[in-house]
Structures are given as C-alpha cells and as structure tokens.
Amino acid sequence: MAKLPTRGRGIDTWRQHPKMINLSQPDTIDERAINTTKLTPFTISENVNLALNSASAIGCTVVNIGVQDLQEGKPHLVLGLLWQIIKAGLFADIEISKNEALIALLKDGETLEDLMKLSPEELLLRWVNCHLSNAQWPNITNFSKDIKDSKAYFVLLREIAPKDDVFIDFSGFNEPNDLKRANYMLNQADKLGCRQFVSPSDVVSGNPKLNLAFVANLFNMYPALNKVEGFDFLNQIDDVEPHIHYCNERYDVTAQYRKKLGRQGAGDLQGPRKKQECHKEK
Secondary structure (H helix, E strand, C coil): CCCCCCCCHHHHHHHHCCCHHHHHCCCCCCHHHCCCCCCCHHHHHHHHHHHHHHHHHCCCCCCCCCHHHHHCCCHHHHHHHHHHHHHHHHHCCCCCCCCHHHHHHCCCCCCHHHHHCCCHHHHHHHHHHHHHHHCCCCCCCCCCHHHCCCHHHHHHHHHHCCCCCCCCCCCCCCCCCHHHHHHHHHHHHHHCCCCCCCCHHHHHHCCHHHHHHHHHHHHHHCCCCCCCCCCCHHHHHHCCCCCCCCCCCCCCCCHHHHHHHHHHCCCCCCCCCCCCCCCCCC
8 A cells, every 4th residue: 555645745745735624524514615726825825725624614623723733744633633534535425324234234132223323434344244153263353453364354245245346266265375365365356356455465454444444445346235124224314313523524614615615606515415326235
C-alpha cells in the first residue's frame, strides 16, 4: 500500500481540494464551493475550513484540529483525520437501518434491538465469524493477532466469493512463510477486486486499523448474507430506539457558501445521496 504523503504536495492537495470528503460520503460537499483557481492564503483557508466542517458533518471528530494544523501538515493530525474520513465511508452502510441483510446475524434469543446496539466493528466481527462458522473454522475475536496467519481470511474469501464466477485458490494456504501466505491470500482477494488497504506485512503484523478497513471493504462488496424470510423489518425497526454510532445524517455544510454561489445558480446544493449496493444473496 503506497504511503500517504503528509508534507509537500500531499498537504497542498489536502488544503486546496477537500474533495476527498466526497470520496467517503458522496455529495457531502457541493464542489462549486471549493476554491480551485487563483488560490491565496485566504481561499486556501476557506477550503480547509470547508473540509473540516464537512468532516464533522459525516461523523468525524475534529476537536483540537484547526485550519492552521492542516495547512502546516502536522502528520499525526492529518493522518488521524484521514483515517476517520476513510472509516466513515467504509462504515456508512454497516448498520441495520441501512442494510436489512444484517438481520441474518441475529443469534438465538437476541432481539433486533440487541443487534442494533452493536458498533460497526462488532457487526463486522460477527459477520466474519458467521462465515467462518459456516465453514466450520474457528472464530476470531479481533482484527489483529487472530488474522496474522491469513488463514481465516482464506476461508472468508472462499465463503463470500460468487461460486460460479470466482475460484478461491487454496494452494498458498499451507505456505510455511507468513508473508508469502499473506501475499497468496491477497492475490485471491484481488480476484474480488478487494485487495485494498493492506499489504502482506500489514496482515502479518496484525495492524488493526488497516485490517478493519480491509474487512469492511470485503463486507461492502460481498456481504453474502441471505435475506431473512418472514421478518417484518419495517414494522420492527419503527419500534426500536436507534443506537447511533456514526453521524450518517447529511448536513448542508455548504450553506455558508450559498451566497457565494448565488450568481452561479446553486440550485439544490445537497443533491441525492448515493447509496452503495450492499445486499447480495449467497
């Protein structure tokens, strides 16, 4: 995985073009509000402020992060904010109210309310273990030490891959070298278009953030959950108090720029929010 630049041109891109927010949550920012030509210290500050407001609107914590911090390219603050933005995008649809298929993860004796109390991380862990259990493979308890040998990933990929379209090759499953085994596994993930976020060394070292991102991407692309027949989802969810883990409500963060756009015919600045397809029957 290529290193993310935190100085020089990388930071110049961040402070001039807050479009990365839209890569995480489409249509959060109306891009006509972004200053792209004849940049001055003032207009660059406007862009960074727009990015911070937008990041806050999609659920990121921006307390103690100021415009000057991003302009100066302070690595720990920039990388911390970027991780939050990526995480918000990956987790956007990992909640019951947006993905009815997650009901398939209910355990015996649980109610819908019990499931809605789980964080996206907990739902992802349960999703992985659901598929591992179906394959009669031991469950995992984390996305760090339990996945270092890549074997749980091999099994997960085989379970979620479309059986008629993709063959998950297990020839590297018993490779004695951990790094080589991780590379074999990622080659199989690449068949699904899901090799992003981790390198073999990230898997072997058990990097929890990057492995969480890897698994979230797998879920978004290939949930492989069967719809629960006979479950009255709409009626039940109306009776459940929501447990919000991320602020997924769209805020009109460009409202302060409407006056600036007035002569351009701003129209509906919010626009429709694109929803990621995340239901696929096994």
